[in-house]
Amino acid sequence: MADKVKVGFLLLGGCAGCEMAVVDLSEKLVDVLQHIEVVFWAPTAADVKYTDLESMEDGFIDVAFIDGMVRLDEHIHMANVMRKKAKTVIAFGVCAALGGTAGMGSLHDKNDLFEKAFKNTPTTDNPDGVFPQPQCLVDGKYDLTLPAYEDKVRTLNQIIDVDYYIGGCPPHHDHVAAAVTALLTGNMPPKGSWITNGKAVCDVCERNPAGKENGQGRAMVNQILRTIEGEPDKEICLLQQGYLCFGPITQGDCGGLCLKVNIPCRGCGGPIPGNHDYGAQALSTIGSIIKNEEITHQLMEKYPNLAKFFYRYALPSGTLPRRM
Amino acid sequence: MSFTPNIVGFACQWCTYAGADLAGNLRAKYPPSVKLIKVPCSGRVKPEYVLEAFARGADGVLVGGCHFGDCHYKDGNYKTKNRTDMLSQLLEDMGFDPRRFRQEWISGAEGQKFAQVITEFTEELQELGPNPLGGQE
Amino acid sequence: MKKIEINPMTRLEGHGKIAVFLDDNGNVDEAFFQVVEFRGFEKFLQGLPIEEVPRTVSTICGVCRGVHFTAAMKASDGVYGVKPTETARKLREMFFNAHYVEDHAVILYALGFPDFVVGPGAPAGERNVIGLINAVGTEIGREVLRKRGLAVKIFELLGGKPNHPVAALPGGWSKTINEDERKQIEAWSEELVELGQLTVKIFGDVVLNNPGYMELVTGDMYKVPVNYLGSVDANDKIALYDGTQKFVDVNGKETGRFTGIEYIDYISERVLPWTYLKMPYQKKTGWKGIVEGEGTALYSVGPLARFNVASGMDTPLADIEYKKFFDTFGVRPVHNIMGYHWARAIELLNCAEKIRILAKDPSITAQDNRAPLGECTGEGVGIIEAPRGTLIHHYNTDEKGIVTDANIVVATTHNKGPINLAVRKAAKHFIKDGNVDEAILNHVEMAYRPYDLCLGCATHATKPGSSPVKIEIFNSKKEPVQTLKNY
Ligand code: SF4
Ligand code: SF4
Ligand code: SF4
Ligand code: FES
Numbered sequence: 036m037a038d039k040v041k042v043g044f045l046l047l048g049g050c051a052g053c054e055m056a057v058v059d060l061s062e063k064l065v066d067v068l069q070h071i072e073v074v075f076w077a078p079t080a081a082d083v084k085y086t087d088l089e090s091m092e093d094g095f096i097d098v099a100f101i102d103g104m105v106r107l108d109e110h111i112h113m114a115n116v117m118r119k120k121a122k123t124v125i126a127f128g129v130c131a132a133l134g135g136t137a138g139m140g141s142l143h144d145k146n147d148l149f150e151k152a153f154k155n156t157p158t159t160d161n162p163d164g165v166f167p168q169p170q171c172l173v174d175g176k177y178d179l180t181l182p183a184y185e186d187k188v189r190t191l192n193q194i195i196d197v198d199y200y201i202g203g204c205p206p207h208h209d210h211v212a213a214a215v216t217a218l219l220t221g222n223m224p225p226k227g228s229w230i231t232n233g234k235a236v237c238d239v240c241e242r243n244p245a246g247k248e249n250g251q252g253r254a255m256v257n258q259i260l261r262t263i264e265g266e267p268d269k270e271i272c273l274l275q276q277g278y279l280c281f282g283p284i285t286q287g288d289c290g291g292l293c294l295k296v297n298i299p300c301r302g303c304g305g306p307i308p309g310n311h312d313y314g315a316q317a318l319s320t321i322g323s324i325i326k327n328e329e330i331t332h333q334l335m336e337k338y339p340n341l342a343k344f345f346y347r348y349a350l351p352s353g354t355l356p357r358r359m
Numbered sequence: 360m361s362f363t364p365n366i367v368g369f370a371c372q373w374c375t376y377a378g379a380d381l382a383g384n385l386r387a388k389y390p391p392s393v394k395l396i397k398v399p400c401s402g403r404v405k406p407e408y409v410l411e412a413f414a415r416g417a418d419g420v421l422v423g424g425c426h427f428g429d430c431h432y433k434d435g436n437y438k439t440k441n442r443t444d445m446l447s448q449l450l451e452d453m454g455f456d457p458r459r460f461r462q463e464w465i466s467g468a469e470g471q472k473f474a475q476v477i478t479e480f481t482e483e484l485q486e487l488g489p490n491p492l493g494g495q496e
Numbered sequence: 497m498k499k500i501e502i503n504p505m506t507r508l509e510g511h512g513k514i515a516v517f518l519d520d521n522g523n524v525d526e527a528f529f530q531v532v533e534f535r536g537f538e539k540f541l542q543g544l545p546i547e548e549v550p551r552t553v554s555t556i557c558g559v560c561r562g563v564h565f566t567a568a569m570k571a572s573d574g575v576y577g578v579k580p581t582e583t584a585r586k587l588r589e590m591f592f593n594a595h596y597v598e599d600h601a602v603i604l605y606a607l608g609f610p611d612f613v614v615g616p617g618a619p620a621g622e623r624n625v626i627g628l629i630n631a632v633g634t635e636i637g638r639e640v641l642r643k644r645g646l647a648v649k650i651f652e653l654l655g656g657k658p659n660h661p662v663a664a665l666p667g668g669w670s671k672t673i674n675e676d677e678r679k680q681i682e683a684w685s686e687e688l689v690e691l692g693q694l695t696v697k698i699f700g701d702v703v704l705n706n707p708g709y710m711e712l713v714t715g716d717m718y719k720v721p722v723n724y725l726g727s728v729d730a731n732d733k734i735a736l737y738d739g740t741q742k743f744v745d746v747n748g749k750e751t752g753r754f755t756g757i758e759y760i761d762y763i764s765e766r767v768l769p770w771t772y773l774k775m776p777y778q779k780k781t782g783w784k785g786i787v788e789g790e791g792t793a794l795y796s797v798g799p800l801a802r803f804n805v806a807s808g809m810d811t812p813l814a815d816i817e818y819k820k821f822f823d824t825f826g827v828r829p830v831h832n833i834m835g836y837h838w839a840r841a842i843e844l845l846n847c848a849e850k851i852r853i854l855a856k857d858p859s860i861t862a863q864d865n866r867a868p869l870g871e872c873t874g875e876g877v878g879i880i881e882a883p884r885g886t887l888i889h890h891y892n893t894d895e896k897g898i899v900t901d902a903n904i905v906v907a908t909t910h911n912k913g914p915i916n917l918a919v920r921k922a923a924k925h926f927i928k929d930g931n932v933d934e935a936i937l938n939h940v941e942m943a944y945r946p947y948d949l950c951l952g953c954a955t956h957a958t959k960p961g962s963s964p965v966k967i968e969i970f971n972s973k974k975e976p977v978q979t980l981k982n983y
Contacts, residue, residue: 048535052558052659058602059658061645065638106535136555139540142453148536152774153767156538156903157760157890159774160783161767167534171770177517177526178499179770184534205558205659263547263576263666263869263897289657296656296663296671301551303660315407318449322442323402331441335448339898340543342452347552354410358454359491452543 040219043075043096044127045117047110048137048188049103052205053128059208067212070219075099088116096120098218100127102205104134104351105189109182118195125199125214125230129303131191132200132229133313134351139343141187141350141357187357188350200229202286202305204348210288229286235307236282236300240291242272255326259333262298273299274324279334284310284320301347312354314346321345364418364484366393366477369404373431374466375423381470389474390481393421400424401462402435406446409460413450416493419484421476422462429466436464456487516923522930527920529912534772538902546572546876546897550664553889556906559602561659562595562651563882563907566737567889569664574756574876575893576869578667583862587654587669589737590681590854591661592880594650596736596847597688599883600840601644604695643691646684650851653677668866678861685852689813692845696817699841704824713834714825716925720918721746721788721831723778723795725910726802727881733810734802736847736881742805743778746790748829750805752780756877759888763905775912776905786916794913797885799839804829811853814846833918840883872897882907 044054054076060067074096075088099121105111118124126132134141140148149166153159169183191197201214214230217223224230237243244253253275260277267276273294274280280299282291286307293300302313310316318341325331338344346353370376376397382389398404401424412420422443430436439462447457461480465473499517519525537556541549549572554565566588573580580588648658654671655661663670673681703709712718723746727739743752743762754762765774766783777783777793784793795801803822809815821838822828854860878889885907892901 050555050558052555052561055558055561055602055659058606059645059648061648062638062642064641136552137535137537137540140536143536143539148534148539151539152534152536156765158763158765158776158903158905159767160764165767165769167767167772168769173528173770174526177515177528179515179528179530181530181770181772204555208658261545261547262670263545266866292652292657293662296654298551298656298662298670301548312407312410314449315405315410318445319406319442322406322445323438325441327437328440328444331444335445337896338545340452341445341449343540343543345449354407354414355453355455355492 039070039072041074041095041097042071043099043117043121044073045075045099045101045113047101047103047114047131047191048106049128049130049135051102053100053102053130053203056128056203056205056208056211060212061208063212067215071215088113088120091120093119094122096122098123098125100125101191102127102131104130104137105191105194106137106140106185107182108185111185111189111194114191114194123198124191124195125201126191126197127201128206129202129204129305129348132202132305132352133349134188134190134356135204135348138188138346138348138350138352142342143358145184145186189356190352193351198226199223200305202229202231202303203289204303207289207292209290213288229305229308231286231288231304231308233308234287236285236287236289236291236294236304239287240272240282240294242270242294244272244275253324256324257326257330259325259330259337261337267297269297273297279321279338281317281321284313284316303348305349312352313349314342314353317345362485362489363390364392364481364489365416366419366421366480366484367412367417368393368395368421368423368477369398369401369408370395370421370423371401371425371436372397372399374425374429375401375463375473377467378423378465378469378473381467382473383470385470385474387470387474389477392481392484393477400430400432400435401439402430402432404439406442406449409446413455413459413490414492416490418487418490419459419461419480421480423465423473424462426464426466458483458487459490514919516927518927518930522928524920524924524927527916527923528770529916529919530771538904541891541899541902544899546575546891546893546899547664547666549891549899551660551662553904554660556904558659560595560599560882560884560907562592562599562655562661563880563884563887564889564904565655565661565664566592566595567878567880567882567887568891569666570738570878570880571876571889571891572664572666572878574878575873575891575897576666576871576876577873578867578870580667580669581864581867583672583860584665584667584669584865584867586854586857586860587671587673587865590851590860591651591654591663591669592737593847593850593854594647594654594688596883597691597844597851598644598647598651600844600847601640601647601691601695603883604699604837604840604844605640605644640691640694643687646687647851650681650684653681665866667869670865672863672865673861675858675861678855678858682852682855685848685855688848689845689852692841692848693813695841695844699838703838713838714832718833718918718922719831720796720833720914720921721790722792722914722917723751724801724804724829725795725797725886726805727879727886728806729810731810732807734806734808734843734846734881735810739881741879741886743795744805744829746792746829746831748804751778756879757875757890759877759879759890759905763888765905765909771912773909773912775916776910777913786913786920788914788917794917795910796914797907797910798836798883799843800830800833800836801885802843802881803835803839809842809846811846811849813849814842817842817845833914843883885910 099117129135153166169181171179258277278299281302282300285300285302286304306313404422409420424436424439443462450457463476514529516527517525550565550568553568556564652658656663724744727735728742729735729739741754745751763776764779765776767774781793809818875892880887887907888905890903893899
């Protein structure tokens with residue numbers, strides 16, 4: 036075991052759920068740790084890690100898993116440092132790959148986000164009307180700094196060169212296990228690819244009408260239902276029933292999890308190969324399966340913010356990645 | 360105010376593109392603001408293309424297709440309509456003026472209509488001013 | 497003045513750092529706990545249908561993977577004026593307790609115990625979960641991870657995903673279970689109760705039987721007297737999924753109770769320019785600054801706070817341990833923050849017992865998982881006890897249930913003030929005459945770990961160290977004079 040693979044984890048602007056997916060390997064984690072050596076595992080915090088990582092020699096880390104999106108100057112900085120220190124960088128989870136849910140923040144001005152959180156909630160007490168500042172002198176003598184807030188959310192590959200992508204919010208731990216196995220056996224796809232089983236959520240979904248014996252294939256959708264309306268049949272395709280499901284355009288490495296509990300897919304797995312703009316593709320695919328204009332308008336009424344609907348996990352990776 | 364907007368037009372080869380040809384043959388007058396891209400069917404225009412055109416600085420985007428019932432692929436233009444309506448809404452959600460995006464049904468016989476649509480669209484865009492993205496993204 | 501920065505890469509819903517200022521004699525003048533991240537959920541949730549919110553806000557934190565989801569789901573009940581069916585409620589509670597078990601297990605085994613089992617002064621490279629596994633034995637380590645994994649399985653089975661669940665519906669739960677699934681969960685729950693008992697036992701063996709550690713647990717350096725907030729049921733027992741919110745003061749006297757929308761009369765959040773996290777305080781007391789003791793407006797939430805506000809637990813095994821806890825301290829309320837870890841261990845047992853009770857109930861396989869929605873009321877407040885403490889989600893919607901406004905008061909946020917107090921206190925106690933070394937550094941870190949913010953530390957595996965902490969000391973010209981790090 037002289038040659039353990041050196042691995043690093045770095046959390047940028049995310050929730051650490053992706054790292055929890057590693058912990059969720061549970062007892063398998065003990066086995067994995069016999070083949071890898073974790074040389075760095077840190078949520079980001081200021082320049083400490085900068086110097087910590089800096090002190091490693093370039094390329095010291097074999098594989099870096101970076102999770103979370105990019106919003107602070109510090110994230111940009113850390114991503115760059117990690118890029119230098121790691122031979123291979125994996126955008127781990129949908130935040131790093133496509134921006135994630137927090138990417139919806141880019142649909143609002145930075146100032147609006149601050150106004151809401153730091154001035155306009157019923158519990159906020161802000162007598163001086165201050166916002167958090169990158170630099171601040173408290174009581175005239177304590178000099179404190181905060182990382183600066185960028186005006187939009189970015190994906191990892193908008194900052195550094197990314198070797199591989201893993202979808203999911205977070206990736207299912209079985210997917211993580213498969214990815215780690217691929218890594219350890221050197222069985223990797225070409226650089227720039229997603230580490231995926233290559234199937235759409237529909238392909239792994241038991242409701243898929245195309246796979247049914249008696250199936251007549253897909254029919255046009257003739258009504259739009261929110262999940263609070265009616266009660267979905269537990270075996271029939273949700274999309275067919277009118278519950279808009281992004282299964283057709285989403286990578287199915289999760290195994291179609293949401294569908295198993297009667298809830299439609301919202302696309303956390305990322306786009307099936309060949310699509311570069313998840314939300315535009317979602318709009319296109321849904322648009323072509325809806326029966327007519329009237330039903331389209333029903334959709335627009337029920338989901339009034341289409342940007343937040345189609346780009347739930349992917350806005351920063353879109354062709355127009357932010358509010359204009 | 361008097362800038363010449365840059366319009367990207369996706370035109371179905373069976374109708375709108377032919378309509379544009381006819382407009383030329385008729386010597387119909389309309390501003391030289393549109394660059395037409397011939398597509399097999401309006402249903403072939405991915406929403407992504409429209410967004411891409413805006414991202415690269417187009418001041419307006421036009422999608423032209425056959426009238427309902429005339430699509431050579433039966434329902435291509437019905438899908439187009441579904442998408443256009445949603446795409447306009449999406450642009451608005453993103454803080455982008457949806458008036459910059461138009462979709463028109465123009466047949467091969469409607470050369471005058473083509474000229475008129477381009478004229479109107481150009482005037483509207485002149486009022487709206489240049490694309491705020493200016494090809495930045 | 498010298499400034500020491502501890503950048504422990506703590507995580508809550510974001511990251512934090514600590515800045516310590518020394519005076520000319522090298523003693524601590526002031527310490528600040530700063531949160532350095534902000535994502536803006538309250539704004540960008542606007543425009544989403546309320547039923548899409550739980551699965552979306554879940555991503556506020558992937559460690560407390562079920563709590564924002566659950567609070568938002570309860571708020572959505574309010575938006576549609578609907579009470580979940582009995583079955584839905586049982587499924588929600590079972591799910592929620594499974595989350596507690598796996599979350600408390602992570603926090604304790606990866607974050608709390610290493611300090612005690614491996615020892616707070618041990619080399620940093622060993623003071624982590626791997627060191628812990630070495631200390632207790634690989635087999636126990638593997639077994640603990642496996643058992644915790646069963647809680648994750650229950651969570652996934654009911655919630656749809658192992659993290660960031662999706663099964664929420666206003667007035668319901670989208671997944672029902674069959675008899676086979678019930679039996680499976682019942683079998684797993686037996687193992688979870690074992691995990692709970694083991695956890696309480698490890699705490700007892702390692703900490704309570706060690707006089708040196710007991711000094712840390714009961715001593716003054718980790719004592720932070722503030723008010724407490726937690727939820728109780730009708731019998732004044734700790735209520736995690738649904739209860740009444742109760743405040744007690746530094747002497748343990750009840751000072752207020754609220755439910756739902758009344759929270760806005762009891763809680764205010766102060767904005768401070770040096771941190772992205774607001775600092776909550778008791779509104780009725782008014783802002784008094786970052787001070788402890790009698791009269792302070794600051795309050796704590798979380799396991800210790802819950803222990804302090806309630807008078808017992810609602811399952812038999814845990815209730816015995818609850819009594820033992822207070823017998824050991826001999827006072828009420830307990831202000832010793834190391835009590836957080838102990839309380840956490842007991843809560844783990846409580847939740848495992850609860851899953852077992854729910855799983856043994858055959859009626860949980862009923863299929864009435866959705867109550868018919870009422871008229872949309874346009875407003876809903878969901879309050880739960882998250883593993884880290886009271887969590888409040890408040891939404892306004894239009895008449896179709898589309899979110900127009902949101903206010904989220906996160907558990908860790910409530911603790912912002914007390915954490916700052918704890919850090920300041922520990923820093924003052926352990927850093928003297930400019931003397932800073934690694935063990936001292938870890939003792940300072942131990943001041944915030946009980947509040948359990950830090951996953952980075954939690955999951956740190958091997959060299960170069962557990963929670964990578966670096967202290968840089970600067971002279972008054974801001975030139976570095978000394979650097980210490982534990983990696
Ligand atoms: S992808 Fe999901 S789980 Fe991973 S960091 Fe982002 S929000 Fe968290
Ligand atoms: S659209 Fe959704 S429900 Fe239908 S087959 Fe695909 S994944 Fe399954
Ligand atoms: S079904 Fe879709 S939303 Fe659900 S986990 Fe899979 S990819 Fe993510
Ligand atoms: S062929 Fe003209 S729109 Fe389809």
